[in-house]
Amino acid sequence: MRNLISLALKSHGADYVEIRIEDHERTRISLRGKQVDELSTAHSMGGCVRALANGGWGFVSFNDIENLQDHVKLAVNQARLVGNSRAILAPTEPVEDFVTPELVKDPRGISLTDKKALLDDYNNIMLGYSPKVQTTSVAYVDRYSKKYFANSEGAFIEQQYCDVGATFTAFAKDGDNVQQMFTTAGGITGFQAVEGLHEDVRDVAKRAVECLDAKPVKGGQYTVILDPGLAGVFVHEAFGHLSESDFIYENDRMRDIMVLGKEFGAPILNIVDSAALPGQRGSYKYDDEGVPASKTYLIKDGILVGRLHSRETAGKLGEGTTGNARAIDYRHRPIVRMTNTYIENGASRFEDMISGIDEGIYAVDAYGGQTTMEMFTFSSREAFMIRNGKIAERVRDVVLTGNVFDTLKNIDAIGDDFKISGGGTGGCGKGGQWPLPVSDGSPHIRIRNVVVGGR
Numbered sequence: 001m002r003n004l005i006s007l008a009l010k011s012h013g014a015d016y017v018e019i020r021i022e023d024h025e026r027t028r029i030s031l032r033g034k035q036v037d038e039l040s041t042a043h044s045m046g047g048c049v050r051a052l053a054n055g056g057w058g059f060v061s062f063n064d065i066e067n068l069q070d071h072v073k074l075a076v077n078q079a080r081l082v083g084n085s086r087a088i089l090a091p092t093e094p095v096e097d098f099v100t101p102e103l104v105k106d107p108r109g110i111s112l113t114d115k116k117a118l119l120d121d122y123n124n125i126m127l128g129y130s131p132k133v134q135t136t137s138v139a140y141v142d143r144y145s146k147k148y149f150a151n152s153e154g155a156f157i158e159q160q161y162c163d164v165g166a167t168f169t170a171f172a173k174d175g176d177n178v179q180q181m182f183t184t185a186g187g188i189t190g191f192q193a194v195e196g197l198h199e200d201v202r203d204v205a206k207r208a209v210e211c212l213d214a215k216p217v218k219g220g221q222y223t224v225i226l227d228p229g230l231a232g233v234f235v236h237e238a239f240g241h242l243s244e245s246d247f248i249y250e251n252d253r254m255r256d257i258m259v260l261g262k263e264f265g266a267p268i269l270n271i272v273d274s275a276a277l278p279g280q281r282g283s284y285k286y287d288d289e290g291v292p293a294s295k296t297y298l299i300k301d302g303i304l305v306g307r308l309h310s311r312e313t314a315g316k317l318g319e320g321t322t323g324n325a326r327a328i329d330y331r332h333r334p335i336v337r338m339t340n341t342y343i344e345n346g347a348s349r350f351e352d353m354i355s356g357i358d359e360g361i362y363a364v365d366a367y368g369g370q371t372t373m374e375m376f377t378f379s380s381r382e383a384f385m386i387r388n389g390k391i392a393e394r395v396r397d398v399v400l401t402g403n404v405f406d407t408l409k410n411i412d413a414i415g416d417d418f419k420i421s422g423g424g425t426g427g428c429g430k431g432g433q434w435p436l437p438v439s440d441g442s443p444h445i446r447i448r449n450v451v452v453g454g455r
Contacts, residue, residue, distance in 0.1 A: 008068040018151040021047040031138040051075040056083025090314035094154035105190040107142040129205035172208035181208035184424030214396040228419035229365040231442035245313035271299040275339035281422035281437040282339035328433040342441035346414025360386040399453035415443035
């Protein structure tokens with residue numbers, strides 16, 4: 001493989017050329033109720049060439065690796081057709097390395113029969129919990145990838161990567177009232193990440209049934225405490241995407257807002273993105289431009305101090321590389337993406353955070369949400385009223401809305417119970433590339449003056 005790639009990189013005539021070759025093995029299992037939706041294995045191999053000439057990019061993806069030199073020529077010709085300016089790439093030291101995963105239990109050594117049998121056990125636990133559990137959904141994916149990267153600057157990296165994930169959902173029904181609850185599991189260290197979840201999936205069914213008795217929340221403005229799951233989703237969706245520099249340099253308004261050195265929160269607030277965090281789904285040693293992973297502070301002591309970069313965005317903005325250029329596979333070009341994004345630990349105990357709240361809301365995990373520029377809307381998976389400093393009755397239909405910059409400034413307490421999560425079969429979507437493995441996390445956080453939609 002190295003000889004083939006090295007030969008193709010000779011005499012290309014561009015300012016810069018990179019080649020990625022990828023080999024993927026995948027298993028996918030999907031159950032809905034008692035039915036099997038999917039039970040499949042797949043193998044794919046292909047590559048891509050990206051070339052830069054006179055500021056223009058050419059990109060070619062392919063499956064016939066033997067004709068690699070022809071693909072390089074085509075990408076270079078594309079780049080020359082559109083290039084009309086000076087190329088700017090932030091410098092990085094070319095690396096030669098070989099990276100293998102540290103697996104406890106390789107999913108390739110587990111038969112498809114055994115994988116399905118375990119998922120059937122989990123599914124039957126949820127279905128058998130209560131007659132009110134009407135149906136379930138179980139999804140499982142594992143993928144083992146070998147990725148080769150080389151560029152015209154002399155880099156040559158082989159990285160192997162394993163990703164295992166599962167999502168378990170229970171749907172409970174009482175008349176016209178339908179509630180759902182789900183949990184996820186997974187990681188990059190092997191199949192054991194989805195084993196031993198029998199109590200977890202039973203708890204999913206239990207919570208789905210309990211949500212049937214929850215009353216809709218009364219809309220208004222509350223002090224809200226987010227659990228680590230929902231706080232992690234919030235920091236990823238509402239703030240993390242605004243820190244991706246391709247978005248910043250293409251948007252004049254965001255460039256005026258996201259000014260380094262600007263105060264974004266209290267001194268207790270620290271937000272990080274780091275692919276160098278061990279063992280998480282968003283972790284790797286090198287990104288898809290061969291740049292080493294790093295720990296990047298986005299907010300430090302309440303001040304905006306950094307953002308996420310590819311080599312191109314770092315060059316255009318005159319900043320250092322961060323190792324955040326990622327592509328979902330060889331069919332796509334690398335773009336600026338998050339990895340493991342999180343709020344660092346604070347010093348507050350959870351009991352102290354709720355003790356001074358006369359009437360507030362404790363919001364747990366997220367069904368999802370949407371962001372438009374700095375505005376966000378999130379639906380919590382579960383929620384409880386806080387009354388007189390204590391967790392009180394369960395409520396539902398809790399939708400949090402607001403401006404992310406105002407919300408960050410209204411964080412007045414950060415817990416000491418950091419948790420990061422990134423299991424499941426999903427990931428982050430951007431630019432038509434989904435699902436890209438990521439993790440997010442946080443301790444509990446307390447936010448003043450949150451608008452909560454309800455009835």
